[in-house]
Amino acid sequence: MRGNQVLVKTESLKKHFPITRGIIFQQQVGSVRAVDGVTLHIYRGETLGLVGESGCGKTTAGCTILQLYRPTSGRVIFDGTDLTILKGEPLRDMRRRMQMIFQDPYASLNPRMTIARIISEPLRAHKLTSGKEQVDRVQELLRLVHLNPRFINRYPHEFSGGQRQRIGVARALASNPEFIVCDEPISALDVSIQAQIVNLLEDLQDKFGLTYMFIAHDLSMVRHICDRVAVMYLGKIVELAIKDELYDHPLHPYTQALMSAVPVPDPVVERERKRIILEGDVPSPIDPPPGCRFSTRCPVAREECFHQVPPWRDVGGDHFVACHED
């Protein structure tokens, strides 16, 4: 399951998108602070969940870690190598070891390529196999994701959403990566198909010793599949803990509100629950509140929360919180 070796580490990772204005010359007038200082570590073989609501920056964080966006500042260390200073060929080389599974099964596959070409793209890009060997490898990958290899020359539009997502998984596995960022891989699928994909991901992890970063907003599914979970709000991580610890004893007020908001398919439990209903909407990432980002909606906010950025505290048992409250 989870080893003690850290595979991926980020240090104060930031990604800001500039907002420009101007007719002839573009001037920067502000920036969208999508990821604003994320520090986390992922152990080899584990599944780290990254949860949060829309606009919290979790997808941007995943893309920035993989260097699909170059970070504005901060570092990403993959198996000892700092990815942020790599460019060109060496960076492309590293890509063989880290892959991504995308959210939209309809948009993430090129509609004009056969699935054989789609799945073999990593093999061709890194010149890993060719000819008959390549065909064999593609068929092997299709079998791994439970798709019949005889469909090797079909086009994506002939498959259902769940099947396309499995093609995406096969593609991600092609180059034998060690680390896979799963960006909301099941959000676009039907409930009964979600279980198929999640089981597949778990099986593949067992078989190949993969390390996952599982980005999602479905807290129930995250509880099922992840080992540790980090909660994100407006570009920052507010809490990080081992799964059961986070779900049973959430410390950060946002995490508590989030947990209480998730519906449980059990009417007896639902009748007993006390929901923490948050007021208002999420502030804009262009102009986040000074001090603690959550202060504007926090039910227990104090004076200092509005002015001082809360420290990242270790409260024991591998549980971290960014809050002024004890």
Added chain:
Amino acid sequence: MTTTEVTWEFFEEQIERPPLTPAQVAWRRFRRHKMALVGVGLLIAIFLYVTVGAFFYSEADANRTDLSITLSPPSPDHPLGTDGTGRCILARTIYGGQISVLIGLFAVIVSVTVGVLIGAISGYYGGHIDAILMRFTEAMFNIPQLFLLILLAKFLSGKIPTFKLLGRSFSGSVIVIIGVIGLTSWMYLARIVRANFLSLKEQEFVTAARCIGSRNFSIIFEHILPNSVAPIVVAATLGVASAIINEAYVSFLGLGVQPPTATWGNMLDQAYHHLDSEPWMWFFPGMLILLTVLGINFVGDGLRDALDPRALTQTE
């Protein structure tokens, strides 16, 4: 008893409908366009006219002058009449058609190549490269095409030798015309391709390709370009029509292919002084231009709908 668990044997996935490649989907949709099929018919007819017709009339027939039968109306000997120097108009439309169509096709090859290259590089790389290329494109747009045509025609004429192709020799002026028309009509396509690239660049499958580690070259030619085929094909098709018309008026100004070699355009030029008196001199080449252009436009319309990329999201 639990519901079936997934084990390592794969279960039979059914794909309901028979496999249809994107090309087959496009063909089906094209077939539904009645006018497009009419266009195809027209173009086939004209193609046969200029190719098969060459078996019945030789090029010598087209250029043979006979001063005894100048300006004669259609007759059994010369079904489309004769021109000012007694040449057979029928034969001339056949050989003229070959050249006009050739010019149309090759001019489009030039303009599509230039347009796609500039549009792709501009759209994909963005930044300064995009700014420079687009300013250049806009500048070209603003220069009147006629002016460029005349300038280039005057500058290049007589400088390019004749060449042989498929057993026929063509004067250098044909190359000049192809170059001139091609190099003055790429801008429209460059803009379209650039717009396409700008939007396709953000698609998730392109992000996926970057994540895999594919090279830029790969991404441009294997991922983005095949998905931009639709507007390129449509623009190219309509471009042929445009090129044929361009050739017509360049020739009409006397700057095109010089007689005795016939083109539909320079036949119209020669009919200038005979508009009322010998209408067959302009009617037949004019009709051929009209039918060709109409046919191309119908086909282009059909292609535009058939290749609509949104079609692929429905399984047809």
Added chain:
Amino acid sequence: MAPLLEVQDLTTRFYTLDGIVHAVNGISYTVEEGDTLGIVGESGCGKSVSVLSVMGLIPEPPGKIAAGQVLYKGQDLLQLDRKQMERIRGKEIAMVFQDPMTSLNPVLTIGRQISESLIVHLGMGQEEARRRSVELLDMVGIPQAVDRYSDYPHQFSGGMRQRAMIAMALACSPNIFIADEPTTALDVTIQAQIIDLVKTLRDQLGMAVIWITHDLGIIAGLAEKVLVMYAGFFVERGSVDDIYGDPRHPYTLALLKSVPRVDRTSKERLAVISGLPPDLLGLPPGCPFAPRCTYAVEQCRKENPCLEPIGFGHEIACWVDVTTGRER
């Protein structure tokens, strides 16, 4: 007491180039005053089409309500002409959809859109409608309602827009409030706000609520009566405690086992429903769930079972008894 809404044998089909899509296949249910009914099923099961049929919002062509009756206060809505239906829609029965951005007119202010409903249905004057609209915006929890009256939809966030939609739906105090996946596109904390709002308003106004979703959690916390839908058929009907505490249809069972819970960690794998979702263009003879059902017997592939009671208010459409694994 006569039920408020009585749907009988509703059947809706779509005639497309690829064939006839059997979207809804003879469903029946009743809604009493003040009921909260949940219709749950995955995408393509026909739940949205069924309520659109009730509201008379199915485009004909390609759709067609092939059979059935929809009795609202005794009157068959399917027999009404357009004008008569328009008087009922929005006033007596109101509906909220999944994507507020496409249901709202982007070039009209929110306030104006709410007022429109009041003016048309209740015959209010401009000024009175304006005042009432502001009251409604306030009621659904939009801060500074007076100012926000003149804002456009794009100036509202997703959650706010959905609240505005609810305000519009409730403007004329309808008897039945239908919500078709209104929170699917919203964040979970916003979703909690919206559901809380609907519950409060339901209690305040005493209206009946029909909530459609694929999310089993929402139904558990909101509905009193539940209908499980598959391939255009109802496969199980019961109280919310029946469905969750004692599910008897194989599909319901499978669905509940394939959904993880946020309040407990299970070491087991998620149960998977094998096979593919049903093809509504060509349903096999017999039970539509048979191809994927682990309990299926010979009879299941031959004949489609009807809903039959197995307890008080609890019905299933199945030939097999899942507690024993044998035919009933």
